[in-house]
Amino acid sequence: MNVKSWLRRLPQPASIRLDKKQIVRVGEGKNKWRDVYDVILTTQPRILEALDSEGSIIRVTELAAEEDDTPETTSKGSGPNTELAQLGTIMKECFESGARQNREFFETIVSKYATLAEQVINRNQQLEGAVERTWEEKAAQIASGGGDIAEIMNGPIGVLINAVMSRMLESKKPEPEPEEKSNGRRSRK
Numbered sequence: 001m002n003v004k005s006w007l008r009r010l011p012q013p014a015s016i017r018l019d020k021k022q023i024v025r026v027g028e029g030k031n032k033w034r035d036v037y038d039v040i041l042t043t044q045p046r047i048l049e050a051l052d053s054e055g056s057i058i059r060v061t062e063l064a065a066e067e068d069d070t071p072e073t074t075s076k077g078s079g080p081n082t083e084l085a086q087l088g089t090i091m092k093e094c095f096e097s098g099a100r101q102n103r104e105f106f107e108t109i110v111s112k113y114a115t116l117a118e119q120v121i122n123r124n125q126q127l128e129g130a131v132e133r134t135w136e137e138k139a140a141q142i143a144s145g146g147g148d149i150a151e152i153m154n155g156p157i158g159v160l161i162n163a164v165m166s167r168m169l170e171s172k173k174p175e176p177e178p179e180e181k182s183n184g185r186r187s188r189k
Contacts, residue, residue, distance in 0.1 A: 003037060007037065008033055014026055018039075019047050
C-alpha cells in the first residue's frame with residue numbers, strides 16, 4: 001500500500017494515530033505530508049488511523065510488517081537514518097574515488113613537469129656552454145690580434161655585451177628624488 005497517497009486522500013486528516021497510541025498532528029506548509037510520512041517510517045507502526053480535527057476516525061489501515069514496497073526502504077532497514085547511512089556510504093565512495101583520480105592526475109602532471117624541467121635545464125646548460133665557447137673563441141681572436149671589435153659588437157655577442165653594459169650603467173644612475181606627496185590640494189608658497 002502506498003502510505004503517501006493514503007495520507008493525502010480526501011477527506012484529509014488533521015492528525016494520524018499510530019498503533020492506537022501515539023498521535024501525530026499534521027502540520028501546515030508544503031512539507032506537512034512528508035513530515036508525517038517520515039514519522040511513520042521511523043516508528044513503523046502496524047495500524048494507521050486518520051483522524052479529523054475533532055478526533056473522529058476518518059479511515060483506518062493496517063500495514064503489513066514484512067511488506068515494504070516503498071522506494072525509500074531497503075533490506076537493511078528503513079527510515080531516515082537508514083537513508084542517511086546509505087547516502088553517507090555513497091558520498092564516502094564518491095570522495096574516495098575522486099581522491100584516487102586526483103592523486104593519479106597529480107602524479108602524472110608532476111612527472112611530466114619534472115621531465116620538462118630536466119629538458120629545460122639540459123637545454124640551458126647546452127646554451128651556456130655554447131655561449132662560453134663562443135666568448136672564449138672571440139676573446140682568443142682578439143688576444144691574438146685577429147678579431148675585429150666592430151665585427152664582434154655587431155654580432156650576437158655584441159647584443160649581450162650591450163645589454164649587460166646598459167644594465168650596469170642604469171644601476172649606477174642616482175635615483176631621482178621623490179617629489180613631495182600631496183593630499184590633493186595645491187600648496188601655497
